[in-house]
Amino acid sequence: MEKTQTHKMTVSVDRHSSHLEQFKDFYKELDDQGQTIEKLPHEEIEVYQLRAINATLRHVWNHNEYYHSKLAEAGFTEPKIDSLEQLASVPMLEKDPLRGDKEKILCVNPKEIGQVHLTSGTSGKPIYTAYTLADQYVYDLLPKYLELFKEADDDVAAIALPYEFALPGLGFQRLFQFAFGTAVLSLGKGGYMAPVDKSLELMKEYQATVLTTTPSYAALLAEESENYGIKIGEDIPLKKIWLTGEGCSPAFRERLEKWWGCEVSFFYGSTECGVIGVECSNHQGYHVMEGHVKVEIIDPDTGEVLPYGRTGEIVVTTLLREGMPMVRYRTGDLGKLQPSQCDCGTKMDVLQLRGRIEHMLRIGKEDYSPFMIEHFLMEIPDVGLWYHFKLNEGMLTIEAEKFRTNLSDEQLAKKIQKHMADRIGIDCEVVIRDDIPRTFGKATRVIIN
Ligand SMILES: [Zn+2]
Numbered sequence: 001m002e003k004t005q006t007h008k009m010t011v012s013v014d015r016h017s018s019h020l021e022q023f024k025d026f027y028k029e030l031d032d033q034g035q036t037i038e039k040l041p042h043e044e045i046e047v048y049q050l051r052a053i054n055a056t057l058r059h060v061w062n063h064n065e066y067y068h069s070k071l072a073e074a075g076f077t078e079p080k081i082d083s084l085e086q087l088a089s090v091p092m093l094e095k096d097p098l099r100g101d102k103e104k105i106l107c108v109n110p111k112e113i114g115q116v117h118l119t120s121g122t123s124g125k126p127i128y129t130a131y132t133l134a135d136q137y138v139y140d141l142l143p144k145y146l147e148l149f150k151e152a153d154d155d156v157a158a159i160a161l162p163y164e165f166a167l168p169g170l171g172f173q174r175l176f177q178f179a180f181g182t183a184v185l186s187l188g189k190g191g192y193m194a195p196v197d198k199s200l201e202l203m204k205e206y207q208a209t210v211l212t213t214t215p216s217y218a219a220l221l222a223e224e225s226e227n228y229g230i231k232i233g234e235d236i237p238l239k240k241i242w243l244t245g246e247g248c249s250p251a252f253r254e255r256l257e258k259w260w261g262c263e264v265s266f267f268y269g270s271t272e273c274g275v276i277g278v279e280c281s282n283h284q285g286y287h288v289m290e291g292h293v294k295v296e297i298i299d300p301d302t303g304e305v306l307p308y309g310r311t312g313e314i315v316v317t318t319l320l321r322e323g324m325p326m327v328r329y330r331t332g333d334l335g336k337l338q339p340s341q342c343d344c345g346t347k348m349d350v351l352q353l354r355g356r357i358e359h360m361l362r363i364g365k366e367d368y369s370p371f372m373i374e375h376f377l378m379e380i381p382d383v384g385l386w387y388h389f390k391l392n393e394g395m396l397t398i399e400a401e402k403f404r405t406n407l408s409d410e411q412l413a414k415k416i417q418k419h420m421a422d423r424i425g426i427d428c429e430v431v432i433r434d435d436i437p438r439t440f441g442k443a444t445r446v447i448i449n
Contacts, residue, residue, distance in 0.1 A: 016134045018322045019059040023052065027142040027291075036144045037291040038346045042339065045290050045347065046084055052319035053087060053294060054080055060325055063107040066097075067327065087296065088305045092315060092328040100125035108132055108323050117167045119271050120442070129167070129272055132323045139320040140274065141179050143291025147346050148278045150240070151210055153181035158203045160187040160194075160213035160221065161245065167271040168245060172212050182210070189217055190440025196224045203236045211241045212267070215248035215256070216443035219385040222259045223438075233261030242267045246443060247355055249375035250283065255385060268353055273316045273326055277351045280344040286351040287340065293318055295349070296328070297337050300357060311336040311354060332357050334369070359446045361391050363426050370446045373398075376423045380416060382407050386436040392449045396428040401436055 026048065030036060037045060060067035061079035070091040071079060081087055098104050102116075114133035118126040131140075151157065157176045163169035169188060176182040185202050188194040200221060203211070211218065218241055225232045232238075238260055243253070244267040253264045268277040268286050276293055277286025288295045293316050297306045300313040314333045318326045334354040340347050354360070354369040361368045370389055377383055377398065382405035390397040398420075402412055413430040420426050 016132075016138070018132075018134065019055040020134075020139045020320055020322055022055065023139070023142055023320065027144075031144070036146050038145045038147050038287065038348050040347060042347045042349075049290060049294050049319065050081070050084055053084075053317060056317070056319065056321070056325050056327065057081070057090070059322070060105070060107055060327060064105055066104050067107075084294070085305075087294065087317070087328065090328050092298075092303060092330055093326060094330055095127060095332065096124075098127045102128040102130070105324055105326075106130055107325060113323060115170070117170075117271050118165050120166060126165075127272055130323045131321075135321055135323050136174060137178065139322065140174070140292070142320060143289070144179070145278065145287075145289065145291070145346075147344055148280055148287060149180065151176060151180040151182050153183075155180070155182045155209045155239075156185065156206050157182045157210040157212060158185040158187050158199070158208040160189045160199060160211065160217055162190070163188050164191065167269075167274065171269070171274065172242075176210075189213065196221060197228050200225055200228055200230050200232075200236070204230055208236055209239045211238055211260075212244065213241070214245040214442070215243050215252055216246060216385075216439065218243060218256050218260070218264075220438050220440075222256070223385075232259070238262040240265065244269060247353055247371055249371045249378060251375045251378035252385065253283070255378055266353075268351070270331065273318055273329060273331065274321075276314070276316060276331075277353070280342060280346055282342055282344055284342055284350060285338070286353060287342070287346045287348040288337070288351050290348045292320055295337065295351060297335065298330075300330075300334075306336075308337050308339060311352075313357065314351070314353075334360070359448075361389060361396060361446065361448070363391070363394060363396050368424070368426070372424070373420075373426075374445075376420060377416065379423070380419055381405075382412055383416065386438065386443075388436065388445055388447055390447045390449070396426060397431060398428050399431045399433050399436060401434055402432060 057079035061071060074091045112132050113130045115131045115136060116128060118128045159169055159172045161168035173184050176184050185206055187199040222232055239262055241260060241264040257264045265279040269275040275289045277288050279286055296315040297312040298315050299306055306312045311334060314331045314335045316326060316329050316331055333356055336352050338350045340350050355371050359370050382403055384401035384403035386401050388399040409432040413432050416430045420428050
């Protein structure tokens with residue numbers, strides 16, 4: 001299918017020359033052989049990654065002062081590593097120096113910028129990311145993951161993610177339209193043009209088959225559908241929900257699968273790094289999108305790279321970015337990597353995500369991932385999908401709502417306490433509420449005093 005190109009795209013994309021042009025051939029060869037990067041033997045993926053990292057290092061060395069000086073300070077006399085292990089000698093990129101500085105790691109002439117996104121800045125000034133049009137419409141779409149994405153041109157994808165400022169809405173829109181030829185319903189999320197009833201009506205009218213949203217908004221849409229007389233499994237015949245933006249537990253996912261009557265998978269990405277990991281239908285963790293990113297796990301205190309199986313901070317190097325490549329970017333998220341033994345056939349490493357470092361709940365002497373505690377809470381069918389974990393001096397209070405249950409508040413509180421003690425051995429206080437605020441933004445579930 002030919003897409004019409006605008007004048008601007010003809011200028012910026014077709015006559016483009018960047019360090020990434022060489023990878024068009026790499027991906028074309030895979031295409032010609034009927035292969036995708038996801039199924040290559042891992043050694044071959046690593047050869048590609050080393051090549052892409054070296055191309056990126058050369059690009060940032062030549063086009064950005066900040067990157068250049070950091071590499072030089074670290075003893076590099078040329079922008080090159082000989083093995084993926086040597087990536088550990090490349091300086092890491094911290095968030096703080098990037099906050100509020102739109103040119104710090106910009107690697108192209110500002111007039112080359114096609115799109116700007118920024119982080120929500122909940123913890124300080126925003127981080128800006130700038131893309132060239134070639135980044136968005138050429139390089140980002142080179143790797144195909146046909147095992148992970150089954151969407152096609154007969155699907156209708158509803159995107160209920162923010163379109164303003166941050167990447168998610170527009171990022172998914174591009175992916176669906178340009179990679180799969182899918183029709184898109186740009187629902188947005190929480191904008192004044194996007195009330196819930198209108199969003200549900202549009203999904204019904206166009207018989208949406210795919211929904212991409214956050215876990216909390218998937219819950220909100222399901223809940224609200226009942227107020228508008230829309231039967232989500234029947235009136236809206238979804239085949240698949242992609243969840244992103246907040247992270248959630250397998251048990252929360254199962255609740256949504258039951259409610260919506262379709263498969264729900266997780267998608268892990270960020271405004272700074274784009275896509276990082278995607279779940280296959282086996283739901284055993286995120287396959288790292290190794291065509292787009294190289295992921296390392298480091299000890300957040302020492303910066304040392306950790307081997308497979310150890311939990312630490314997720315560090316991402318983008319492989320197909322020209323405007324603003326992220327080189328060894330510290331995400332502030334925790335996780336661990338394993339080689340893929342998944343029978344889906346995808347050879348890309350598997351990432352288990354534990355959540356943001358600052359959201360870890362220190363109870364007694366242990367750090368608990370909020371996803372893990374959520375998982376056990378969501379195992380209780382009488383508990384609703386809205387809750388708070390409040391931590392005060394090492395004591396956890398769970399605020400929860402009832403869900404289609406005959407239990408009294410007191411009975412449910414006792415049930416939760418017992419379940420948490422039996423399943424993970426933690427003592428907690430439980431408060432049953434019926435007024436936990438719904439949100440159109442990011443759900444605040446962890447409150448640490
Ligand atoms: Zn798999």
